[in-house]
Amino acid sequence: MNYETTINMTGALPQSDGEPQDPASTRRLWVIGGLIAAALIGVWFFMHSGDSAAPDEGKNAQAQVVTVVVPGTTTIPRSITASGTIAARREMPVGVAGEGGQIVQVLVDAGDWVKAGQVLAVIDRSVQSQQIASQAANVEVAAADARLAQANLDRALKLVERGFISKADVDRLTATRDAAVARVRVARASLGELGARAARLNIVAPASGLVLTRAAEPGQVVSPGAGVLFSMARDGQMEMQARLSEADLARLSVGASAEVTPVGTTRAFSGQVWQLSPTIDQTSREGIARIALSYDNALRPGGFATATLTSGMITAPLLPESAILSDDKGSYVFVIDGDNKAVRRPVKTGEVSARGIAVVEGLSGRERVVLRAGGFLNPGDKVRPVVQK
Template sequence: MNYDTRITADADRGVTSSLEGYGQAEGSSRRKWLVIGGLAAAILAIVAFLLLTGNEAPVGDDRSQAPTVTVVVPGRTTIDAEINATGTIAARREMPVGVVGEGGRVVSVPVEQGQWVRAGQVLASIDRSVQSQQARSASAQVQVAQADAQLAQSNLDRALQLVERGFISKADVDRLTATRDAARARVEVARAQYNELLARNARLNIVAPASGLLLERNVEPGQVVGGASGTLFRIAKGGEMELMARVGEGDLVKLAPGVQAEVSPVGVETAYTGQVWQVEPTIDPQSRLGVARVALSYAPGLRPGGFAKATIKSGTVVAPMLPESAILSDSEGSYVYIIGKDDKVERRGVTTGFVSGSGVAVTQGLNGTERVVLRAGGFLNEGESVNPKLEKASGE
């Protein structure tokens, strides 16, 4: 091979290499444009699909994108209406006992608070050493008066025998008769004075006016008491208690004597059954509360002065009953969401009644046939389309 041949060969290879490089570059550019075109077509297809599905959603039956909510048709139920109240336990008939007589030094107190006492039982005794001597003196005065009366009667009897014989005039008989009558009167006066002293001495014993539970004892032996000493004992007549339940004026008009109530004192697991025996006729002008007095039989767990809760029966109502989760509230008041026509959410204002373990009574706003959103109503908007899922109402 000569020099010219090599040049020619090299030149041919250079041309070939240039042509191959140009072909490769042209193929790479073509593939790039093909990829870009394919992506653009895919994007256009997606946009067209979304536009088509978006236009069809309002008029179609496909609600796969709408949220699913649980609804309930509450119906109407006969409900035992209840009123919840709080108050203080007290003795239904509390009897304060103090000094009735002139008083003096207390010598004995034979009872303790918490004990049962009977009517007339001695609660405390006051020293009566001076009064006893006065009573003995009065008793002696009665005997003296009786002796004088007997002597006057004897003188009159003798005079009557002598007047028949003419030894004594009729005037003397009249005088002796008057003397006899005066002596008899003095006997009655002496007896009255003696009985008065006995009554005064009896009042030195402080006694229970009626049977009941002794709540307080405010006196000790050696203490000097009198009319100004105040209340020495407090007795709950018959041991009967009551709850002074404070009730709103709107609920107070629903109560009447005889309705049943359940009372639960604080710290006691037992609930005690009683009944309203009096509804006080006045309302506190500041708190707007009245008092319903619930009578209770004696029980160790009922302590006067203690705090208690009461559930008072106030008749029956026929109304829808909803769980608390279905009731919403805002500045406009209480409301629920119902599912109306075309499964769209509607707001409905309601008036609620009492709350119990079964739910909340809806006294106004619902007739019981609506589909009410049971839960998560706070995440819905009025007019929103939903997929309702019916749940049976409680009790069905």
């Protein structure tokens, strides 16, 4: 019996007409298949040999490039920002010191500078003027009586030497003269009192300074209980009453410098803390730092202002705003560790200035901090850091 076996050159199974195959042909087929499989495996290893040789290079090619900075430390002034109002440093209320009456003339207005003792307003004194004139006449009468008593005494002294007047008469005339002189002093004292009372009808400045308010008008009837007619700033000195928390107040001391900026202007005025509140408001838990300011027409009492106070120096890393991130857990930055992996680092920020933001807790200044693109990183991400020069 004849057998015909056809071997497919592409590696397919042998074709037969249904009769049994020759064992030798079967072995050849297995040998050829093995050679083809070995060739395929060799090609696969050849194509993938580069991947196993440099796995790190592939990972680095996929790592994100980030800019980092080593901030170091910087000594910067520690500042406190507060708000408050402008006021006169020593406000002087001026009212009626005398009996009062009707105002006949007001000589100053708000905004005027005055000297100590300068008349601010005049109260009608027609009645007082008549009383002064009457008392002046009484002084003249008393003085005339004193002169007459002195003349009588002088004549008696000449006659006593001749024995025409007794020693008792001389003593009586001497007493009369002394009483007349005393009446002159009393009359003059009464005249001085009336003059002083009339002078007190003038409302005068108790010291030099700036008139802040005026509440007096001609025709107004005033009395000692009428209240404040003028208010003044002694020597024009101003202050800002800055409201601070207990913690910030404890960080300040008298003499601390401050920059005060009134609302509505960008101009800053230099001043110094001259008094710290000895008490804390029980409701707001705040105290007041009083900042002394020199006079300027831009400083209006009652106006609102903000102040930046210096409370010492701190040494801390400075970072730009782009490096500091925040979420519901607080502020943080990304630092790059020795394996070039991103690590989240919680931080506490402090002073903010044009140079950057001070990090008072969380950094030593020697770390590599991600400068930008921190929002696209996750903890543990592999990166390629580029240090900013």
